[in-house]
Amino acid sequence: MDDSARRRPHTRRTAAFGAVVAALALAAPTAHAGTTTSGGLDRYHQQRLDWGSCASGPDDSTGRDLDKAGVRCADVTVPLDYAAPEGRTLTVAISRLKATDRRHRVGALLINPGGPGGTALDMPPDIREAMKETGARYDLIGMDPRFVGRSTPLDCGWPVSTAVLSAGAGRAGFERQVALQKRLADKCRATHSDVLPHVSTRNTARDMDVIRGALGERKLSYLGYSYGTYLGTVYTQMFPGRYDRVVLDGALDTPRYQPRLLRGAEPENQRALADWAAWAARRHATYGLGRSRDQVLATVDRIVAKSARGLTLRSGSDVFRVDDSHVPFLLVEGIADDTDAARAALGETVSVLADAAGKPARPSKHLAELLRYATTGVDSASGSAQTAILCGDVAAPRDPERYWRDIQRSRTRHPLFGPLTNNVTPCAFWDRPRERPTRVRHDARALIVAATGDPRAPYEGSVALRHRLPGSKLLTLKGANRHGIYGEYGNTCVDSKVNAYLATGRLPAKDETCAR
Template sequence: MHTRRTSRSNRSLRTGGVLLAAAALLVSACSSGGSSTAATAATAADGAPALHALPHATPAALAPYYEQKLTWRSCDVPGFQCATMKAPLDYAKPTGGDVRLAVSRKKATGPGKRLGSLLVNPGGPGGSAVGYVQGYAGIEYPAQVRARYDMVAVDPRGVAGSEPIRCLTGRQMDAYTQTDLTPDDKGEEARLVAAYKRFAEGCGARSPKLLRHVSTVEAARDMDILRAVLGDEKLTYVGASYGTFLGATYAGLFPERVGRLVLDGALDPSLPADRLNKEQTAGFETAFEAFAKDCARRKDCPLGRTPAQVRENLRALFERLDAKPIPAGDAGGRKLGESLATTGVIAAMYDEGAWPPLRQALTEALRRNDGAGLLALSDSYYERDPAGGYSNLMYANAAVNCLDLPPAYTTPDQVEQALPAFEKASPVFGRALAWASLNCAYWPVRPTGGPHRIEAKGAAPIIVVGTTRDPATPYGWARGLASQLSSARLLTYDGDGHTAYGRGSACIDSTINTYLLHGTPPINGKRCSQP
């Protein structure tokens, strides 16, 4: 799930604000859990362990990190400063080496008294927070918020500028993204398994040490170091999608240091991977149903005049592309097959602003046998550049997900058994998403986390935002997280797309702005409607 939010129409296609769709990448989109080595747990009433807070006092071994001074320099992006922060590679052995983290900020512009630092994270996992603050949050967040806060971001460990996880070459990644995600026989099944194994082996070979230390718990502990280094007594934070899990984890570990937290497009950390994947699959189907209804009433819809026709004709297109990929105008010779086409369609489900280019891309594919439009949507989602290079988004996404949770399935037979449930959840995307849930089965590092509840007892009020027709983080997850957090205020956006803040709802934006600027949270259960 990702958006850099450089504009509303393309933010669903860029890294930053979204949980990554499993099918699109051959990596599981669903992430939860924390490092069992970094925090203790106690059994909650529902059987899921509850994350316990860390001791209030900072361990002496961590003092050098908390007391470090950042050296700020001008970034390549005008108006922003950049720095490098150190954190322990292994919190259990803080003298065993460092990881260097990329930090960026844009200082409060005024007028008005400075309120401190506002840390932002766009999600992923694997989205560049530095890219997000420089490309969107530090420029397009409400002016009154930017006037009072230093806008700050840190790329989580293993991501972008923070010693990135590496796995494959660009050519290898091209082959990986074209792997058939809907195997029709044992031969295709074996090729899919081999692709997962090559991906995992590549990560293990290129990032052997770091791969063991990119959990969400460790990233949350890094954020506490940054809070202290910036001179803030408490953390003020806006996290989207996976960023909500990161923020909630921080609250669970450091409840007394919670300032004003907004968790937009929330995940439920108490759910296991198989359930997360199935529920996200249903979320994409809900988003597709909204698209199908909208498409069917438009003259330029190439898929039919009823939602049922739109669904069946898209399925037929996927089947045709599975049997015979079509030209896509790619200089490297890539053609549009079912997997890349599915990625392109899923990418457009994140934001209704992407529906018009999706209709155009589908028209080109159906009427002109031209896959260029859908390939462009897919490439943007994967962060593939025209020269064939990839950002490390996909690698970090898999690394965090596979460390945070045990795999949803460990054998192809288990996926086969789960297929009916996935296809029921989504007749359009279910089969591909089911097979995408197998990727962590072959990961070279054992998971350190598992499903758990986050209560954050004693924390200040936290806003949890859920969108009713969110494709990537279903609304039920926001309700689930809000029911766990002791101080949560659930804010509902009755609308389409992934996340709610900054998407055009004056009700949502004013509610969150009031909280950030004045510390006044909404009443629990407040609802806002799509304009």
């Protein structure tokens, strides 16, 4: 599973292109910024953007809300293949909430919510609110990365989500996963073989630089969450000197980024689940899951064991069949936020699953949304782009036995989460990436924000990235099991320190800590 579930309904190379791509990646700033580009990219950097309504039609409530908030939208033209910029093109959808304090304007700040495959078109109003008075000094830019959201689409027509499945309890369940993931990969390759080689984080970073040029900016500021921290780090490495203020929230250390994003995070997820269990035990009268943490965890274990035989949940005309390949995801989705509201939602979910272990049960609205995402093709387009990015970034192991060994080793200590975090994915059957993964070769003065109990991007990853970028500083929120903090968690200390950096451009003199 990837890190994108933080924004689900409550709900992240065998050879390089060669010298020509290296030249493109290090091309000079654009003509809009007073210089020229090379490699045939001038027409992209110098394009005029046609800003207009964000509403795509009368039923587009999100677009109408953006229009009311003063946001305008445009499509940016980018090359499908940066090694052949004269060839086929794509559109990347962006939104802009212009600075109102033009006298003290800093520049443009581009936002990425993670995923990979997260859409940011609707985020500028919320980010401006989080930035308080500092927000008026920025043009806030939401971007739907290539093949995501309103950009040129990619939909493999998958009947289920790929990123949320566990291998289950035994070898038979794993073999079913291998067959399913291979079938999904083959289906996507059959319909999109022409574009899949160009779906990658490095190409999204190149698109970001085209956006920078089309906006007429010499430098681009950036706010990225989760997978968005990896994208932001890649941008700083491919385009050193073209960024200004960078905030990376819930950071991934670059060498550990790979298709199984949660691999290695089993201890953090187990601790977060135990913390939730203690919370639920104090509310046994509400959820009936047990009067102690251990009793609640035992109830969870019984649910997982019974789900191996299948659970039935009905919501109106929808009938959901859930098994032990789905239940671990439903738990992981609920423990990346330790607010009372999120914990209550997970308490309700687990209570319904406990009921379903004996008879068909009715899910809550929240759980029904999760089940539609996990067990149907309703989110096929988002899942397709997400998987294609992961598979296009880093080569995955090809031998299914490698995954089985990883699962079995992890299962001894983490029987619930190990079969999910180590499960086989379509990347095992994908074509090899076109480029090698990005390596950190340049320092970057970024502000890294991290919670010590983050179950999606373990805190140690943020610490490692802090040392990999010596010019950066680390802002730690102690004692929170939360993924995504700034502007989302309501921690005044974190929000004020990030806003101070965005206002002044000055990093703290040393790493700093906030309390939950």
